[in-house]
Amino acid sequence: MSAAEATDDRPIALFDSGFGGLTVARAVIDLLPDEHIVYVGDTGRYPYGPRPLDEVAGFAHQITRHLVDDLDAKLVIVACNTAAAAALDDLRGSAGVPVVGVIDPGVRSLVAATRSGRIGVIGTVGTIGSGAYQGAVAATGEAVTLTCAACPGFVEFVERDETRSEQVHVLAERLLAPVVEAGVDTLLLGCTHYPYLARTISDVMGRDVVLVSSADETAFEVRALLQGPDGPAPRTGADPPARRFLSSGDVAWFRRLGSRLLGPELDHVERTPWA
Known part of the structure; x- marks a missing residue:
């Protein structure tokens, strides 16, 4: 054969x-x-x-x-x-x-999508704390500035099917503040649960920020x-x-x-x- x-x-x-x-x-x-x-x-x-x-x-x-x-x-x-x-x-x-x-494929999309070179990654406490995304972005050799933010609680909202509640919006405003303040133009959803919160995340980040999923x-x-x-x-x-x-x-x-x-x-x- x-x-x-x-x-x-x-x-x-x-x-x-x-x-x-x-x-x-x-x-x-x-x-x-x-x-x-x-x-x-x-x-x-x-x-x-x-x-x-x-x-x-x-x-x-x-x-x-x-x-x-x-x-x-x-x-x-x-x-x-x-x-x-x-x-x-x-x-x-x-x-x-x-x-x-899912980390390397997501990073490839992230660095390809940015226009300004200011990029962000959000993920769980464990993922962000591991340094895996920081290392993967550095390994690309691209001249970008990375801001990371841990988002504890996001997964639990998805698992309860509460993706559009007022509570998750308030939490998102608080947790996404570092990447908003950094002026990123592209944000990688560094947890596979987070695309289910994309509308809320986009509302907080602003419509000009590109959201990237690794799927x-x-x-x-x-x-x-x-x-x-x-x-x-x-x-x-x-x-x-x-x-x-x-x-x-x-x-x-x-x-x-x-x-x-x-x-x-x-x-x-x-x-x-x-x-």
Whole structure:
């Protein structure tokens, strides 16, 4: 069988602390509609942001092992910025399959979009405190000025489906003050939950500030791996793709909210083994 005819029916796997990684799952489904997908939302242990990074790294290794060893994933997307900051390099060395994070793809979009060179990143306490984004921006070599801000509480509002409340708007005004005062013209939503708060964030930042999500760029990176010589082959089967969703928390709530956030593909949720 030639490379062009090769097919790999194993699923692409994604995981996040909860619902945020569904933004990445949506981008992957749209860009690679023939691929099987399996998604783990670790809602029983969310939020990851306030937890010590070594604890988050332990969760990331546990989930990745389950995805690869038990669910036969051909590629794993760490669709959680905090988990990527805590464990991405180690996972790439131990998973046995390609592992893709959301940090580098988001940074590439961020530096490409700025007009003034004043850029911002917002994320969880764990992500911002890890220095992962600061290092990724510096590694681009671009002449930009970066301002970062941690936004504790944003994830919890999304997980409660309170994305347009007055309370989240007041919180956003306070937490986004550093990037507003810095005069950034481009802001990276450095947590996969934050696109669900994009309208509120845009109201606070102003309409001239470009908001960047890493979801689409991450999907493009996955497609490049599948099409490249060193990654797993894409799936080319004629049968409809399977989309599986697992949660370590309330599976009924995950199905109700997840279907509103992702779409009709999320119509059933299974419980994870460690729930």
